[in-house]
Amino acid sequence: MKIIDYLFIYAIFSIWMLLLINVILSFSSYIYFRKRKKNNIDLEEFDKSIDELPFVSILIPAHNEEKVIGKTLESLFNLNYPNDRYEVIVTNDNSQDNTASILNEFKNRYKNNLFKIVTTNKENGGKGKSNALNIAYQESKGEYIAVYDADNTPEKNALKYLVYGIINNKDLGAIIGKFRTINKKKNILTRFINIETLSFQWLAQAGRWQLVKLCTIPGTNFIIRRDILEKIGGWDPDALAEDTEISFQIYKLGYRIAFMPEAVTWEQEPENLNVWFKQRTRWVKGNIYVLFKNIKLLISEFNTKIIFDMFYFLMVYIFFLSSVILSDFIFVFLLFSNFEIGLQGNITVLWIMAYILFVFEVSIVLTMEKGENTFENFLYVLISYFTYSQLWIIVSIKGIISYIIDYISDSEKKWYKTERF
Template identity: 55%
Template sequence: MKNMTFVDYLFLYALVCTWGLLLLNIILTLGGYAYYLHISKININILRKIKKYPFVSILIPAHNEEKVIGRTLKAVLSLDYPIEKIEIIVINDCSTDDTEKVLRKVVAENPNRKITIINTDPLTGGKGKSNALNIGFKRSKGELLVVYDADNTPEKVSLRYLVHTIMSTDEYGAVIGKFRTRNKERNMLTRFINIETLSFQWMAQAGRWKLFKIATIPGTNFIIRRSILQGLGGWDERAVAEDTEISFRIYRMGYKIAFMPLAVTWEQEPETLRVWFKQRTRWANGNIYVLIKYFKKIFEQKNTSVLFDLYYFFSVYILFLSSILISDIVFILGLLTDYKISLVGNFIIIWILSYILFVLEVSITLTLEKGESNYKNILLVAIMYFTYCQLWMVVAIRGIAVYLKNSILNREAKWNKTERF
């Protein structure tokens, strides 16, 4: 160890960070698996025994969504919930396409339903999803509020699951459901996204909830108490990742965010790399904003939920990203220069083991979804490690760059929506 070089230290740093996050994800996967076994035993008949049906306001923010908003609104209208206890508010935020025309047609076809369409102008709207949600919140009357993105088609009983869960205890400030990929068979990219959604998103949520009683709002398919939103003053309009940001504030109020995976919605995912890069860069930018905002107050944090999520985001966007960059640099230096790793040990075996663990971790997740655990998807997982996962590094770097640029120029949040197909 006395003869270790600078390259050796870099390599060890990358190795420790990579394995640290890998092991954390394995722990979360095992926790998620245990939670799935628990939740699968719940009898659906409990949804028919809700003693009190609170009034629910459903908010759907929309900006140039003519391709998908009609299908979404019809799915929401089909939710299995007393129609006198539900209102639907669509915030048509400065759309320049035929979004309003599509909405008016659906409203005309359902004259007996309470549907409110709010059309904003450049003065009041056009400032992003958070602003649109705040506009809808001010017009809403529900004791509980539910948010669906404009491309979502929730399953009929999903709202009942959300309501039943949040009404089960006053400890829950919000409850999130699970989202699935509607267009997963479109191409190779959507198949990768489908696997990512099942493993790194909903399985990680399940593990975090099972082991630590923590869940982060995903931006769609969630329910929240009106009293909570009033106490928070609504959504942070500077936050691009308004879902993550409001999760942190709910934690700080002392409430839990529960995860109910039986409340399912289906959504459309990007079908081209250009759209995918744009969407994921926005997510990374938004999460960096939240990380910086609350990391500045880390010594003021007493809530363990906030501290755990700060560590989790720091691990993903700082430690893991830097470890990937450093390992790539070390590899290139070893090929092109005399700066090589001098540590004794078979590090090829360590790398192969990490790859095998990755494939096993994701494959375990696929066994929990009907029709997903097949040879085609297992092969995709093996390929995914070298392709789709590597693109994440580019997305994270771009997200950090966009955050820094917006901070320096003091830009306000604007709509940067995902293109629909």
């Protein structure tokens, strides 16, 4: 066999391995979806069953958020949760725009001790989301800590659903909700992002929870026990993907993280490719940091949650990514050379089957979300494989290279805050 044959076998094996894992996750997520429909949560009964709801501190990191922070605060102050049982703490993180004046307007409107503004400067602020969250956390007093991004508008019952989930199960270190794209109809990019975020949440979150009782904290709409944050010392200031990093800390303590799709928040997504590339590159760099920081845990600790997540990360960022690059290279190389793959079989059938599996997996997800199982979205799924999904290859390569350069040069970790519209 020629070396190109071995490279091709590796590429096909890795690609199909991840595809088959996602097929299993898609079926698992559908089982979870059906279970949730059969076992509706009755919040009225929940209210009757508890003498007093726990006190919750809601943390919001805000750096130059004048375009969105007002709407976020409006939604938080109108939550279906007793006004004296939660506080909102905003870190005005070295903002250079009109964020401060908007926050002060709300402070004057809601004259109580349950809305706090913590302002940072160049010395102690502007260092990223982890730092902003740690500052707000030090000012908090809640038994539970909830986090929302500054562009989020949670639905009225979002917090109560999160609280319902975590106080009824002592094995849970955190509960995550679902986030939806508020600007999904803005353009083609936001429609792709909408489908992507739904796929991630139902496949990677609901699917993994049903299969191995495992979820990863997203950047927003989650609640965590205060004593856990105290044990791990808050958020890692070096982590660009602070949500993924803190998930591993929770796993190491022996706790689980559950998915609560009833707790919904609406958030703004990038509306142009420049902002999208910057945001996603930060995600890749952050996840690579978490991968290498925790890879030793594969040997030192026999924890099924950590092993599964580490394996999944390795599949996505190492094996799958290298396989896609290799397969694309082989395809182009064969077009402009006389080489032939010596393997027997119809290669075209493999590509077609992979494409069908991709469409099948995402289509299952769309059936689980009200208003998303449309012919228009199905068409977007068909073309996303050849367009939007391919952009992730470029982002992943860029993120990995950037991480390596920063690691070699020992550069300071720079946080990119997603621009708002």
